[in-house]
Amino acid sequence: MADEERKIEEQEEEPIPAWQLFYDNIMLLFFFGVAVPTLVYTVWGLMEIVQIPDLPSYSP
Amino acid sequence: MADKYDDEEHRNKIEAPGTLALSLIFLVVFMVLWFLHFKWLVEVWWVE
Amino acid sequence: MEFRTCSFTGLKIHKPAEDLIKWNVITAVLFLTLGGLMGLLIGITRWPSVHYLDPTYYYRYLTLHGFDALLVWIIFFEVALVHFTSAVLLNTRTVIPSAGWIAYSLMLIGAIFVNITTFAGKADVLFTSYVPLKASGVYYTGVIIFAVGALTAFGHFFANIIQAKRDGAYKHSLPLGSFGMAAASIIAVVTLAHGAVIMIPTLLWSIGLIKYLDPGTYRLIFWGLGHPSQQINVCAMVAAWYMVSAFVLGGKPVNEKLSRTAFVLYIFFINVASEHHLLVDPIFSNWHKIINTSYVMHLAVFASMVHAFAIPASMEVALREKGYTNGLFEWLKKAPWGNPAFSGTFLSIIGFGFLGGTTGVIAGTEQFNIIRHNTFFITGHFHGTVVVGTTLAFMAFSYLLMPYIFKRELIMPRLASVQPYLYFIGVSMVSIGMMAAGALGVPRRHWDITFSGAPFSFTFDPSVDMFLSIMGLGTLLAVFAGVIYVVVIIGSALFGRRVAP
Numbered sequence: 001m002a003d004e005e006r007k008i009e010e011q012e013e014e015p016i017p018a019w020q021l022f023y024d025n026i027m028l029l030f031f032f033g034v035a036v037p038t039l040v041y042t043v044w045g046l047m048e049i050v051q052i053p054d055l056p057s058y059s060p
Numbered sequence: 061m062a063d064k065y066d067d068e069e070h071r072n073k074i075e076a077p078g079t080l081a082l083s084l085i086f087l088v089v090f091m092v093l094w095f096l097h098f099k100w101l102v103e104v105w106w107v108e
Numbered sequence: 109m110e111f112r113t114c115s116f117t118g119l120k121i122h123k124p125a126e127d128l129i130k131w132n133v134i135t136a137v138l139f140l141t142l143g144g145l146m147g148l149l150i151g152i153t154r155w156p157s158v159h160y161l162d163p164t165y166y167y168r169y170l171t172l173h174g175f176d177a178l179l180v181w182i183i184f185f186e187v188a189l190v191h192f193t194s195a196v197l198l199n200t201r202t203v204i205p206s207a208g209w210i211a212y213s214l215m216l217i218g219a220i221f222v223n224i225t226t227f228a229g230k231a232d233v234l235f236t237s238y239v240p241l242k243a244s245g246v247y248y249t250g251v252i253i254f255a256v257g258a259l260t261a262f263g264h265f266f267a268n269i270i271q272a273k274r275d276g277a278y279k280h281s282l283p284l285g286s287f288g289m290a291a292a293s294i295i296a297v298v299t300l301a302h303g304a305v306i307m308i309p310t311l312l313w314s315i316g317l318i319k320y321l322d323p324g325t326y327r328l329i330f331w332g333l334g335h336p337s338q339q340i341n342v343c344a345m346v347a348a349w350y351m352v353s354a355f356v357l358g359g360k361p362v363n364e365k366l367s368r369t370a371f372v373l374y375i376f377f378i379n380v381a382s383e384h385h386l387l388v389d390p391i392f393s394n395w396h397k398i399i400n401t402s403y404v405m406h407l408a409v410f411a412s413m414v415h416a417f418a419i420p421a422s423m424e425v426a427l428r429e430k431g432y433t434n435g436l437f438e439w440l441k442k443a444p445w446g447n448p449a450f451s452g453t454f455l456s457i458i459g460f461g462f463l464g465g466t467t468g469v470i471a472g473t474e475q476f477n478i479i480r481h482n483t484f485f486i487t488g489h490f491h492g493t494v495v496v497g498t499t500l501a502f503m504a505f506s507y508l509l510m511p512y513i514f515k516r517e518l519i520m521p522r523l524a525s526v527q528p529y530l531y532f533i534g535v536s537m538v539s540i541g542m543m544a545a546g547a548l549g550v551p552r553r554h555w556d557i558t559f560s561g562a563p564f565s566f567t568f569d570p571s572v573d574m575f576l577s578i579m580g581l582g583t584l585l586a587v588f589a590g591v592i593y594v595v596v597i598i599g600s601a602l603f604g605r606r607v608a609p
């Protein structure tokens with residue numbers, strides 16, 4: 001996205017450090033921000049819940 | 061809004077000595093409080 | 109003319125953004141008033157020598173207090189911050205203002221649904237509405253409508269910043285305040301998605317379309333909503349701290365890379381802290397608990413510590429530039445303590461860090477949680493974070509919005525300048541009283557800690573009465589300061605002297 005702009009920029013100033021480009025990429029941050037808690041907390045937690053066996057007498 | 065942050069200008073300078081002092085004071089106070097709290101917890105909750 | 113230039117900040121302000129900010133702030137304050145009134149009633153009920161409400165009303169008003177104060181006040185204010193940071197701070201326009209109004213209306217309708225059902229006695233389930241406690245379907249419908257509205261509002265943030273980039277309002281990096289609200293908006297999406305996943309089945313269950321809903325699953329997913337919504341608050345609050353430092357003192361972050369890194373750590377890692385609500389739950393394995401609450405979560409705690417010192421440092425640098433350079437602490441003495449925007453922010457940083465933050469880290473540790481879970485200690489802890497921290501920070505920020513956005517001077521400026529101190533002292537007493545009583549075993553959400561009529565008897569340590577009285581006196585002071593706040597803000601918005609635009 002920001003590639004063409006960056007080229008123009010580079011002619012004028014020194015290049016922007018990689019970590020800054022990463023922090024400026026809000027959509028990439030968005031992806032990790034959703035993925036990390038969903039996997040580490042929610043999905044893992046659900047997997048543990050479904051592994052619990054039902055009580056023998058239980059019928060839904 | 062500069063596009064590249066001017067962090068380099070600040071490198072290796074102590075510009076906020078007061079905040080540094082405060083942070084050290086709080087660190088010491090908190091460690092003391094924590095250990096007092098810890099001792100008290102052990103007394104209150106210790107179950108033989 | 110759609111734009112005006114603010115004479116205080118030089119920001120270019122888009123009229124529709126300005127209107128959205130005004131309405132969201134005023135609505136937020138009205139719900140804070142309602143939530144605060146409920147806080148008064150339940151506060152003096154938990155004060156043993158007063159014990160005001162009867163049990164039915166205690167639980168009813170406790171439900172409303174949690175919902176109105178924690179969700180409605182805070183999220184409406186955050187939506188105001190969404191428009192402030194994604195349009196005003198970027199000197200650009202808010203895209204599709206009608207989407208902003210739709211979001212606003214949905215949130216308002218949802219909140220009204222919940223309030224009416226609860227007042228009518230059809231939803232005494234506390235704001236966590238743990239299954240199998242069942243409320244009327246209208247209650248869950250209200251929660252869902254509110255959440256959809258909030259999701260629309262946070263989606264607006266992304267629409268605005270994308271359009272702003274196209275319009276050339278910024279090239280690469282958002283300003284720090286907007287970056288903080290970007291973190292808040294990302295977390296909001298996680299939060300509200302969990303909300304949808306759990307509240308829709310719960311609604312179907314309450315109206316009888318689903319027979320059985322598993323309480324363990326409910327708790328897991330509910331806390332994917334309940335806890336991260338507190339992290340939206342944290343990000344928005346920290347963003348407000350940076351902005352107040354910038355607007356009031358001209359402070360700039362001492363190390364922008366560090367401050368942004370701290371926000372990125374929030375985005376990645378703060379949400380898993382939800383797990384601390386499940387630490388005594390026998391369903392989940394130790395590894396699930398340890399990974400979530402210790403290793404991963406402490407990266408976010410680290411981020412909070414970075415902010416907690418980066419902001420005072422930026423204030424110090426700005427004040428030193430103004431010439432207060434004697435000794436270590438002249439800048440601190442000469443800081444604008446009479447300006448409620450500044451004092452509120454500073455007290456919020458202290459309170460959030462030392463009342464709310466440290467105690468939260470203690471209570472969120474698995475080994476400590478087993479003796480703290482569901483005691484009054486927890487309630488004390490989060491009145492440190494969400495009241496002394498977030499609420500006070502938003503109060504402080506709203507003092508700035510009066511001239512910038514409402515174009516009005518504060519009425520009763522003297523009273524306004526002591527308000528943050530009174531509120532800080534009052535809520536700190538509430539928080540400390542609760543924590544001390546809770547450390548001695550007093551439960552939260554409990555109407556009668558004397559257990560009268562119970563088949564067994566139990567008496568707490570006699571000092572519990574004293575701690576609960578400290579909480580009670582703090583309640584009176586905090587409510588008094590809350591009334592001052594509401595009168596000053598609503599009064600200024602309506603009758604304040606007009607300032608040049």
Ligand code: HEM
Binds near residue numbers: 150494
């Ligand atoms: C005037 C200030 C306030 C006072 C005196 C106050 C007092 C109280 C009291 C006494 C409780 C009941 C605890 C229990 O019996 O278990 C409570 C609960 C709670 N308060 Fe506050 N509060 C105040 C402001 C706030 C604000 C501004 C917020 C949110 C931003 C808030 C959020 C909560 C929450 C989430 C609960 C838990 C409700 C539950 O357990 O379901 N409080 N508060």
Ligand SMILES: [Cu+2]
Binds near residue numbers: 335384385
């Ligand atoms: Cu939590």
